[in-house]
Amino acid sequence: MPSKCLVLLLVLFIYPSSEVISQKLLVLEKAGTVKNFKYKVGDNIVVESAHGDQVFSGPLTEIKDTSIVIKYYNEVSIHEIAKVYRQRTMFRVFSGAAISAGIFYFSLDGANRIINNDSPVIPESTIIASGILIGSGFLMKNIIKRKFDMKKNWRLKILNFDVPVD
Numbered sequence: 764m765p766s767k768c769l770v771l772l773l774v775l776f777i778y779p780s781s782e783v784i785s786q787k788l789l790v791l792e793k794a795g796t797v798k799n800f801k802y803k804v805g806d807n808i809v810v811e812s813a814h815g816d817q818v819f820s821g822p823l824t825e826i827k828d829t830s831i832v833i834k835y836y837n838e839v840s841i842h843e844i845a846k847v848y849r850q851r852t853m854f855r856v857f858s859g860a861a862i863s864a865g866i867f868y869f870s871l872d873g874a875n876r877i878i879n880n881d882s883p884v885i886p887e888s889t890i891i892a893s894g895i896l897i898g899s900g901f902l903m904k905n906i907i908k909r910k911f912d913m914k915k916n917w918r919l920k921i922l923n924f925d926v927p928v929d
Contacts, residue, residue, distance in 0.1 A: 787826035788922045791847050791911060800849060808833060809908075813845035826921060841919040847911045858903035865896030
């Protein structure tokens with residue numbers, strides 16, 4: 764009985780050591796600085812092709828030696844990518860919060876003034892404050908996506924980490 768356990772333990776420890784763990788990363792970096800963004804398989808990415816101005820977006824499904832595959836069927840060479848777009852999460856959050864706050868303030872003040880029989884129901888100050896909040900929220904929607912141009916000091920690299928496990 765102990766020999767079967769010993770064999771099982773040896774198989775469990777020896778078999779994984781013969782495999783190779785492969786990980787590739789797509790790195791968007793600014794030349795001459797340490798600023799970079801890393802993408803791995805499964806991350807969402809939006810790229811624009813240099814030929815034909817095609818935009819490919821979706822999950823990164825494979826990173827090859829000189830190209831990437833998006834959504835399992837769009838293979839794009841990293842040398843043909845003109846722009847990469849990244850979403851600014853904080854601007855998206857602030858944009859939604861500003862729009863929601865403007866609508867909430869307008870509704871709350873209007874309902875409160877109706878309950879109290881105040882006139883006018885919606886004063887000019889409420890319209891101005893709500894309008895500023897809602898307007899700034901919609902203005903922030905225009906800057907949610909940041910564009911990285913490959914012609915302006917940005918470049919793409921593929922890092923290949925093939926590490927044998929011993």
